Amino acid sequence: MNRAEQREHTRRTLLRESRRLFAAQGYAAVGLAEIVRAAGVTKGALYHHFDGGKTALFRSVLEEVQQEVAQAVARAADAEDDPWEQLLAGCRTFLASAADPEVQQIMLLDGPAVLGWNEWRALDEAASARHLAEALTSLIDAGILSPQPVEPLTRLLSGAMNETALWLASSSGPADLADAQAALTRILEGLRAA
Amino acid sequence: MNRAEQREHTRRTLLRESRRLFAAQGYAAVGLAEIVRAAGVTKGALYHHFDGGKTALFRSVLEEVQQEVAQAVARAADAEDDPWEQLLAGCRTFLASAADPEVQQIMLLDGPAVLGWNEWRALDEAASARHLAEALTSLIDAGILSPQPVEPLTRLLSGAMNETALWLASSSGPADLADAQAALTRILEGLRAA
């Protein structure tokens, strides 16, 4: 194994193990000692790969999670032809993806608190909220949604989905996801009429 | 000053100063040393009043903040006669109240991450989400909203308002609050039609 491979291996191991621990226990409850022990390295390696220490490691994990969610959403949206159906499919898929406890703890609970809301929002924007905003803009241009500022609407819908996903984890019978998706659909359809 | 008065004075001072610091710097960035110095006491006093230490102190601060927001919302809603107008007024007031940076940092950012989402939701439920759910139930019973599960809808709306409030803090020109309230109204009116 040459040096580049070894480096990548260590980095990926740190990301994988820290992601598992952050998801299971929450950012604050996980110590660097536990992370490096799980990864089979030492703190020296961690700080060599992640300049900002614990925070930078968490940021990388968060980006990874957000990319995965965004990919799932994009895939679901691309499977539809009609722009309106793309929005519905994307939103429903986001809700389903964010129902994963790993995603919740890292992306929805610790993310904003650890990085601050501004940085969290910037990452969220880059990963998925931008696509939502673009979709809404297209629908407004096409006359399917009434003309209005896109940013507040994007945040309303994004926040609605985020907190509903968290709710799904607590009281989740299997019917709740369907109920939540139905309620979300009702909201979107209500906007369409107007 | 007798003992009961002294006790209450110390407790209120700790709550006031810790609230100020938590709001300004975030939970994790504030040390107990800083809190007790600002309050003019020592850690002994803090642990005498708040059995769970830093976490318990934060929980008390959070409850205080939530109560204040809930009171403002209830007052705005009670000022209206029509149930539908009560809902609109309550939601708009919540958005305006949660635009306060103190409220955001404590109630929306650190709250869920520090206490965990389940406990945060229980406190939120007791303070304000319960009223929202009751209002929605009444509107469904009155035939103003279409029959549907109330819980998912409550979480969708609550989450929409929470994240929009956070957005207001970042990019806030003074017109943004009005835009956000207008978008929220559009969503609610859309539900009404259906």
Added chain:
DNA sequence: CCCTTTTACATACCGACGGTATGCGAGTAG
């Protein structure tokens, strides 16, 4: 093939933090 440099870590250490055990003096009750 050897020597130099760089790289990818490991080791050892530090200050600060949250938390606890104990001490103490002023109130309060009998």
Added chain:
DNA sequence: CTACTCGCATACCGTCGGTATGTAAAAGGG
């Protein structure tokens, strides 16, 4: 006046995130 309680202060501890330094192996030039 006394005994007891209560509201804190003091002193101390283990653990944490972070850093400075050491080191062995890989890479690169002659």
